Amino acid sequence: MSTTSEENYIKAIFKLSHELKTEATTSSIAEHMATKASSVTDMVQKLADKHLVNYIKYQGVTLTPKGEKAAIKMVRKHRLWELFLYQKLGFKWNEIHEIAEELEHIKSDVLIERLDKFLNYPQKDPHGDPIPDRKGHFPENKSxxxxxxxxxxxxxxxxxxxxxxxxxxxxxxxxxxxxxxxxxxxxxxxxxxxxxxxxxxxxxxxxxxxxxxxxxxxx
Amino acid sequence: MSTTSEENYIKAIFKLSHELKTEATTSSIAEHMATKASSVTDMVQKLADKHLVNYIKYQGVTLTPKGEKAAIKMVRKHRLWELFLYQKLGFKWNEIHEIAEELEHIKSDVLIERLDKFLNYPQKDPHGDPIPDRKGHFPENKSxxxxxxxxxxxxxxxxxxxxxxxxxxxxxxxxxxxxxxxxxxxxxxxxxxxxxxxxxxxxxxxxxxxxxxxxxxxx
DNA sequence: TAATATAATTAGGCGCGCCTAAAATTTTTA
DNA sequence: TAAAAATTTTAGGCGCGCCTAATTATATTA
Incomplete structure (x- = not known):
């Protein structure tokens, strides 16, 4: 089981290395998460113990397949909740991110599948970002x-x-x-x-x- | 701002003194929350500092008006989320409690009002329990x-x-x-x-x- | 009412996630 | 390539929410 904090680090590392195509270094993670480098080192060691990241001292971090899977699941949850807030509850597209940051940490797996079904298995969130499916596959995005x-x-x-x-x-x-x-x-x-x-x-x-x-x- | 743990204590004290009509003593709270008496004493002192409970050493706890309001808000959130899970996502009535225990701690006030509207301002949750309105008023329940x-x-x-x-x-x-x-x-x-x-x-x-x-x- | 049982509180410790300051390592530059 | 700069890690500390063990207060009963 992962804590909220662990999940946020995994997300940050995923975002840095995949979406922003930068290196996930101790300092880049710290900057991205508005925390201190020493906190990042602590957590990264913990995530390495759990086999969620590959970590060699002084040499940055990458996600293991297990970590990758966890990260994509967080992306899926975040984007499904964003769509729910936008489509069902009538929030504007600039109001949904913060709330989804909380909702994405709700643990139940069934919940997320039911939500997916309720929203009719959507492929895009309200910002046009692709929603990975249950298996972690992203729909093509040729924009x-x-x-x-x-x-x-x-x-x-x-x-x-x-x-x-x-x-x-x-x-x-x-x-x-x-x-x-x-x-x-x-x-x-x-x-x-x-x-x-x-x-x-x-x-x-x-x-x-x-x-x-x-x-x-x-x- | 309240932590998840503080909110859970407030809920427990409310439940003991209002629903179960018992005294909210250190030991009854501890039993209800599956924790230890010493932990309860710690937290109750903290809640007293925040003016959420009235507390005199060795003499049990009652909610202040501020604490009462906070407790009723938690009840409202819990029951609205339960109804959402039941009515919109198709969960059975014995599957919703645990998930709602997590969802009720999501912070946004607008969220809960939008959810209320989305569910059409319901008066009862899936177990037949009354849902307090925005002002904290409970619908009559003459069963x-x-x-x-x-x-x-x-x-x-x-x-x-x-x-x-x-x-x-x-x-x-x-x-x-x-x-x-x-x-x-x-x-x-x-x-x-x-x-x-x-x-x-x-x-x-x-x-x-x-x-x-x-x-x-x-x- | 004094002794005993029960309940509540305090003292001190622990893991988590964070911090600052100091030390170690790597990278840059002269 | 040696010195300086930047980055990263380690050491040690802190608040939170929890624990056990010891102490203190209240309730019960002989």
Whole structure:
């Protein structure tokens, strides 16, 4: 059995090495979790004893297959709860993360399978992120950044990279959500910002930082 | 902010003094929570510092208004989650308690109000227990024990006192759930057991222990 | 009411997850 | 490649919630 704290470390290591494609070093984990390097060393040794991570002193950490499986299960739980909060309880997409961070630690395995069924075996969470299935398989996600689209092209918003509350609330403000159609009207080379038509009507302007964090498929 | 452990103590004290109408003494709390008396003393002192209980050394514990409010909120959360598990996720009434014990500690206040709305502001949980509203008011519950009904009378099952998994599974087995109609066919004086007709068809026999734990209204 | 039994509290210890400060190791740079 | 800088680990400490054992207070009974 794992504690909440252990689960959070496993999640952080998974996120660093898989999603952010960085090294899971003692300091990167500490920074990611807003804790101290010495705390990370303590926990990483504990996780190594439980065969959840491979750990050699002074040389960073990787997840074992067992740790990987545990991490993916946490991702599955988090995203299913997020979808529940969004779809069934009517929360906005910038309000769900914190609550899901708590819900994901509820222990019951049946619960998560029943929730999956209740939500109709969904493939995407409210931020467009893929939900791994019971076996840990991720559905294919063939999106690319809005910043990679060129002038004149139309696309559909299918996800976001930045899930912070401020960014999501900003997208709400300018009228962008999952499924929104965007057309690239112009590309401003000096700062790489875009002029964009939203759903064939409103014209907006998005900074490079913004368009790097919006995921699209071509229409 | 309260910890999970503090919340569990508050719940136990509430249950002992209100539902079971007993004294909340150090030893009764310890027994109820399967812990040691010394642990209870520690925690009770902590709760007293937080003004959640009134505590005088060697003289038991009562909840302050603040503690009472906190306890009722826990009851509300527990019962709403139980109903969610039962009604939306299809769990049986003997499978929901343990999971709700975890879910009730999720912090968000909005969450619980959204859940209440999602479930349509219910008044009863799957065991027939009243769900206090947002203000902490309990809906009236004018039921009585099946053991108090007399021969020939018909009634409807509206609740249970014993929420243990074994008892609830037993009721399932003999065909009793909330809403089931029971008719007292005969009362066996030597052991106070009852012969009962279930939903105008099947005849069953229930021990005194069983009929003390089934709550009814007259039909 | 004094002796005894029971209940409650205190003292001190333990594991967990965190911390700071010091030591060890690796990496960078002169 | 030797010194300096950065990173990581270790040592030791702290609060929480729990424990056992010893002490203190209350309740019971002779």
């Amino acid at each position: 690319f950044k809005l910043s990679q689209l060129s002038k004149g092209v139309k696309g559909i918003v299918v996800g976001v990279n930045d899930k912070s509350s401020v960014f999501l609330a900003y997208l709400d403000k300018v009228g962008i959500q999952l499924g929104t159609e965007l057309e690239i009207i112009d590309c401003n080379e000096f700062d790489n910002s875009l002029d964009i038509k939203v759903n064939d009507s409103k014209l907006i302007h998005l900074s490079y930082q913004a368009i790097q964090n919006i995921l699209m498929i071509e229409k | 009585f024990k099946l053991s108090q009904l007399s021969k020939g009378v018909k009634g409807i099952v509206v609740g249970v006192n014993d929420k243990s998994s074994v008892f609830l599974a037993y009721l399932d087995k003999v065909g009793i759930q909330l809403g089931t109609e029971l008719e007292i066919i005969d009362c066996n004086e030597f052991d106070n057991s009852l012969d009962i007709k279930v939903n105008d068809s099947k005849l069953i026999h229930l021990s005194y222990q069983a009929i003390q734990n089934i709550l009814m209204i007259e039909k």
